[in-house]
Amino acid sequence: MAAQEDVFKKIISHCKEYGFVFPSSDIYDGLGAVYDYGQNGVELKNNIKQYWWQYMVLLHENIVGIDSAIFMHPTIWKASGHVDAFNDPLIDNRDSKKRYRADVLIEDQMAKYDEKIDKEVAKGRKRFGDSFDEEQFRATNPRCLENAQKRDALHQRFQDAMNAEGSIDLEELKQIILDEEIVCPISGTRNWTDVRQFNLMFKTEIGAAAEGASTIYLRPETAQGIFVNYLNVQKTGRMKLPFGIAQIGKAFRNEIVARQFIFRMREFEQMEMQFFVKPGTELDWFQTWKERRMAWHQALGFGSENYRFHDHDKLAHYANAATDVEFHMPFGFKEVEGIHSRTNFDLSQHAKFSGKKIEYFDPETNEHYTPYVIETSIGVDRMFLSVICHAYEEQQLEGGDTRTVLHLPAALAPIKLAVFPLTKKDGLPEKAREIVDELKFHFNCIYEEKDQIGKRYRRQDAIGTPYCVTVDHDTLQDGCVTLRDRDTMQQQRVKIEDLRSLIEDKVSIPSLLKGLK
Numbered sequence: 001m002a003a004q005e006d007v008f009k010k011i012i013s014h015c016k017e018y019g020f021v022f023p024s025s026d027i028y029d030g031l032g033a034v035y036d037y038g039q040n041g042v043e044l045k046n047n048i049k050q051y052w053w054q055y056m057v058l059l060h061e062n063i064v065g066i067d068s069a070i071f072m073h074p075t076i077w078k079a080s081g082h083v084d085a086f087n088d089p090l091i092d093n094r095d096s097k098k099r100y101r102a103d104v105l106i107e108d109q110m111a112k113y114d115e116k117i118d119k120e121v122a123k124g125r126k127r128f129g130d131s132f133d134e135e136q137f138r139a140t141n142p143r144c145l146e147n148a149q150k151r152d153a154l155h156q157r158f159q160d161a162m163n164a165e166g167s168i169d170l171e172e173l174k175q176i177i178l179d180e181e182i183v184c185p186i187s188g189t190r191n192w193t194d195v196r197q198f199n200l201m202f203k204t205e206i207g208a209a210a211e212g213a214s215t216i217y218l219r220p221e222t223a224q225g226i227f228v229n230y231l232n233v234q235k236t237g238r239m240k241l242p243f244g245i246a247q248i249g250k251a252f253r254n255e256i257v258a259r260q261f262i263f264r265m266r267e268f269e270q271m272e273m274q275f276f277v278k279p280g281t282e283l284d285w286f287q288t289w290k291e292r293r294m295a296w297h298q299a300l301g302f303g304s305e306n307y308r309f310h311d312h313d314k315l316a317h318y319a320n321a322a323t324d325v326e327f328h329m330p331f332g333f334k335e336v337e338g339i340h341s342r343t344n345f346d347l348s349q350h351a352k353f354s355g356k357k358i359e360y361f362d363p364e365t366n367e368h369y370t371p372y373v374i375e376t377s378i379g380v381d382r383m384f385l386s387v388i389c390h391a392y393e394e395q396q397l398e399g400g401d402t403r404t405v406l407h408l409p410a411a412l413a414p415i416k417l418a419v420f421p422l423t424k425k426d427g428l429p430e431k432a433r434e435i436v437d438e439l440k441f442h443f444n445c446i447y448e449e450k451d452q453i454g455k456r457y458r459r460q461d462a463i464g465t466p467y468c469v470t471v472d473h474d475t476l477q478d479g480c481v482t483l484r485d486r487d488t489m490q491q492q493r494v495k496i497e498d499l500r501s502l503i504e505d506k507v508s509i510p511s512l513l514k515g516l517k
């Protein structure tokens with residue numbers, strides 16, 4: 001675990017050192033849980049967004065995109081339930097003065113029981129060697145059983161408290177924390193305040209004169225911009241059910257427990273798609289979208305063992321199914337994307353609050369009804385984090401050398417090709433620039449002449465550039481260059497005119513998409 005935390009710290013400093021992610025307002029010592037993307041980060045982020053957008057909008061005939069404003073009519077957030085219920089249950093430790101999410105403290109405690117079980121299993125495996133039967137061991141070992149029983153009991157109690165009639169049972173959450181003897185990780189004490197609710201929406205004012213101004217919210221999700229445009233898009237696009245509307249945009253949440261780098265930010269970006277379906281078909285569509293989204297993730301080649309679904313314990317009252325796609329981050333399996341079957345809750349609420357009829361006329365059955373919705377919602381920044389974490393490697397090379405390399409999928413890499421003249425003279429720089437000038441129309445290329453070739457390779461490895469090309473004296477005679485592959489570090493001599501065809505297909509987003517059905 002400690003080693004994993006170490007790796008995570010290294011990834012954070014790597015992101016800063018190589019222009020991926022900077023703390024916001026860095027020269028003013030930063031702003032909590034807000035980050036800026038640097039010269040390489042913005043390219044990687046744009047590629048992630050492209051990969052999502054092209055998959056959703058280009059490959060699905062019945063999905064279209066929109067780009068709605070961040071500011072919206074304040075009643076929208078009443079209708080959606082965010083004004084009354086977009087709360088986190090918070091608890092403070094009086095000694096450390098630190099504030100925590102009560103639900104997160106309890107979830108961490110459940111994870112501790114699982115860790116204890118895993119430790120017993122590891123011991124068993126060591127003791128019994130080849131004859132070890134993990135399933136039987138888990139089912140019979142007294143310490144495994146005891147911890148599983150504790151975890152399950154806690155799980156049940158937690159679920160009951162979160163799903164209590166009306167809203168979350170705050171007193172019960174505190175009692176669970178006390179009964180489980182959960183301590184503050186900073187002070188180590190159990191000196192807790194009561195649990196209370198905290199709304200996560202940022203408020204601001206629209207309108208110049210104070211008396212004429214009205215309070216509005218920075219949107220905490222992009223989805224509502226889609227719901228309130230359902231009629232506009234359906235009518236103007238003459239869309240037939242089932243159809244989807246996709247959107248990428250900023251969202252804002254005043255997160256209290258802001259930690260783990262860009263995993264939990266106060267300003268972040270979401271890629272959301274609402275898929276409108278005929279009532280009664282939603283659970284089939286929920287299953288379909290689970291499969292499609294998982295395939296999208298796995299097409300990046302990070303290994304299926306690094307993903308899992310986590311079905312929700314606490315279903316919102318309007319949802320009839322919900323799951324998270326979790327990815328194996330250095331700090332455990334964590335949510336990257338949520339897939340929710342939201343019934344007709346949002347459209348019905350907006351119909352009620354706006355007084356407009358929001359329905360679909362089904363030409364096949366001659367009926368009017370409010371469509372049901374399957375939502376897929378993924379954080380760009382969390383996706384970015386999972387990509388960087390998986391790509392990062394400190395590699396031991398033969399001969400005792402080491403290198404830090406980002407094994408980014410080529411289609412997501414910020415720069416696809418770096419072109420180096422071997423020396424800064426004899427016409428080599430001119431030839432190298434000629435290559436860049438030709439290829440830059442097709443993919444992202446850079447020219448580099450500073451330092452030894454070896455150092456230049458290392459710099460490109462560190463930002464995940466899949467290909468480097470070196471122009472040497474022979475190039476001027478034979479029209480060939482040395483093409484070096486980031487992952488294998490193998491070099492081959494290729495003709496300049498073949499470079500585009502050798503590289504373009506491998507680094508393009510369509511190449512990733514073609515791997516998907």
Ligand code: ATP
Nearest residue numbers: 255263264265268335336337338377378379381382
């Ligand atoms: P969590 O339980 O981690 O707070 P959530 O379940 O509230 O997340 P959703 O409301 O389902 O998240 O949002 C959909 C996606 O938006 C998440 O899967 C995540 O990728 C992203 N996301 C949500 N909150 C944040 C945040 N504060 N910072 C970065 N990404 C976020």
